[in-house]
Amino acid sequence: MSAVNERTLANPATLEGTSLHTGEKVTLTLQPAPAGHGYKFRRIDLPDQPFIDADVEKVRTVERATTLAEGSVKVHTVEHVISALVGMGVDNAIIEMDSNEPPIGDGSAQPFVELIKQAGTIEQDQPRKTWEIRETMHLETKNGSIITIVPDTKLRISVTNVGPEGRVTQYFSSGEITPESYEKEIAPARTFTFYEDIKPLLDKGLIKGGSLENAVVIRGENVMSKEPMRFTNEFARHKALDIIGDLMLSGKRFTGHVIAVAPGHGPNTQMALKMKKSYNLLRKMIPPVKIPDGEAVMDVNDIQKVLPHRYPFLMVDRVVDFNGDDECTGVKNVTMNEPYFQGHFPGHPVMPGVLQVEAMAQVASILLLKKPENQGKIGYFMSVNDVKWRRPVVPGDVLFIEAKLLKVRRNIGQAECRCLVNGEVASSGVLKFALMD
Numbered sequence: 563m564s565a566v567n568e569r570t571l572a573n574p575a576t577l578e579g580t581s582l583h584t585g586e587k588v589t590l591t592l593q594p595a596p597a598g599h600g601y602k603f604r605r606i607d608l609p610d611q612p613f614i615d616a617d618v619e620k621v622r623t624v625e626r627a628t629t630l631a632e633g634s635v636k637v638h639t640v641e642h643v644i645s646a647l648v649g650m651g652v653d654n655a656i657i658e659m660d661s662n663e664p665p666i667g668d669g670s671a672q673p674f675v676e677l678i679k680q681a682g683t684i685e686q687d688q689p690r691k692t693w694e695i696r697e698t699m700h701l702e703t704k705n706g707s708i709i710t711i712v713p714d715t716k717l718r719i720s721v722t723n724v725g726p727e728g729r730v731t732q733y734f735s736s737g738e739i740t741p742e743s744y745e746k747e748i749a750p751a752r753t754f755t756f757y758e759d760i761k762p763l764l765d766k767g768l769i770k771g772g773s774l775e776n777a778v779v780i781r782g783e784n785v786m787s788k789e790p791m792r793f794t795n796e797f798a799r800h801k802a803l804d805i806i807g808d809l810m811l812s813g814k815r816f817t818g819h820v821i822a823v824a825p826g827h828g829p830n831t832q833m834a835l836k837m838k839k840s841y842n843l844l845r846k847m848i849p850p851v852k853i854p855d856g857e858a859v860m861d862v863n864d865i866q867k868v869l870p871h872r873y874p875f876l877m878v879d880r881v882v883d884f885n886g887d888d889e890c891t892g893v894k895n896v897t898m899n900e901p902y903f904q905g906h907f908p909g910h911p912v913m914p915g916v917l918q919v920e921a922m923a924q925v926a927s928i929l930l931l932k933k934p935e936n937q938g939k940i941g942y943f944m945s946v947n948d949v950k951w952r953r954p955v956v957p958g959d960v961l962f963i964e965a966k967l968l969k970v971r972r973n974i975g976q977a978e979c980r981c982l983v984n985g986e987v988a989s990s991g992v993l994k995f996a997l998m999d
Contacts, residue, residue: 579665586662593655616644672750689942697713709829710820718736732797733795755779878894880893912955913954918989
């Protein structure tokens with residue numbers, strides 16, 4: 563699997579408008595941020611221009627919007643702009659505002675998508691960390707909201723929206739959410755409210771900037787809107803938009819199929835908190851592994867404590883030598899029982915060259931995993947250069963795999979590697995790879 567690098571904005575971009583709940587005029591500017599930064603809001607209208615992390619532990623209220631707070635400093639209605647950043651593939655950004663709430667625009671995430679496109683995005687030098695959820699997570703509230711996340715190698719969302727007394731029940735299910743599909747299928751969906759809820763919301767000091775230009779109002783069985791409905795299931799699509807923004811408050815991009823029935827900001831952020839706790843627990847469960855220095859040997863049990871690979875893709879039987887922190891040698895005993903010999907080739911068995919490259923990568927990963935901060939991570943290919951195969955590797959050969967780190971930057975390493983049989987080079991190459999959670 564190739565690593566995908568993080569992205570940030572290429573340039574600052576500014577949007578002016580009116581906030582939904584406070585009704586105040588606000589100027590929002592999306593600013594580039596360094597790799598590993600994540601999303602942070604900044605109140606530039608306050609002394610010292612304080613930051614607030616887009617973190618579920620900063621959530622204070624969730625009535626009709628998600629509000630974050632750091633001490634007395636607050637930002638309201640953060641879900642639309644975060645959703646747009648996630649959906650458009652931006653990993654790091656500073657969201658500057660001269661008020662406490664982003665502009666509502668037309669009630670969708672489309673204005674923020676256009677702002678991101680105006681700014682442009684650039685690739686950064688750090689691999690994107692994406693949590694692949696492998697065990698089903700489930701949340702059910704007393705109010706009847708249900709959110710389940712089941713394992714999936716892509717991010718998908720299925721939503722059933724249910725209004726009061728079953729009104730405007732709608733369903734939406736996405737394919738893989740990519741910047742292209744997000745912009746087309748989710749971002750244009752506008753926020754909505756029920757007519758009978760408007761006065762109670764106004765009494766609470768909310769929706770002061772609300773109008774038919776930035777929200778759809780449902781009165782009885784009728785829909786009140788400044789323009790025709792953008793989708794027959796626009797309300798369910800807007801719920802998906804909110805879910806993307808709220809779940810990102812867990813702090814991790816993730817893959818999984820989110821299945822939600824009657825979701826809302828409360829249940830969404832409860833699930834985000836559950837996700838964050840689950841991820842942190844998984845990280846704590848990874849035991850520290852001491853990789854030996856010098857000439858100490860690692861047997862296959864030691865290796866399996868470090869590398870996630872298992873049969874038939876564990877390509878290292880032993881590590882027989884370390885030369886400081888930059889070089890090590892592994893061994894693979896190639897036998898006729900290897901599963902790939904059944905098809906490569908039955909009458910003339912030859913170890914596939916790509917598996918020799920994989921063996922080199924596994925040995926090189928062990929070198930990077932010697933660093934305490936890298937324990938429990940997984941190595942992913944970024945590039946392979948100057949690969950040469952010089953002789954076939956056949957059953958009975960003992961493959962010595964040598965790796966030498968050429969340079970390391972954060973969790974990205976480049977290593978010069980080679981495989982030898984009887985002292986002769988069988989294959990060689992320069993590998994660039996990244997260690998990720």
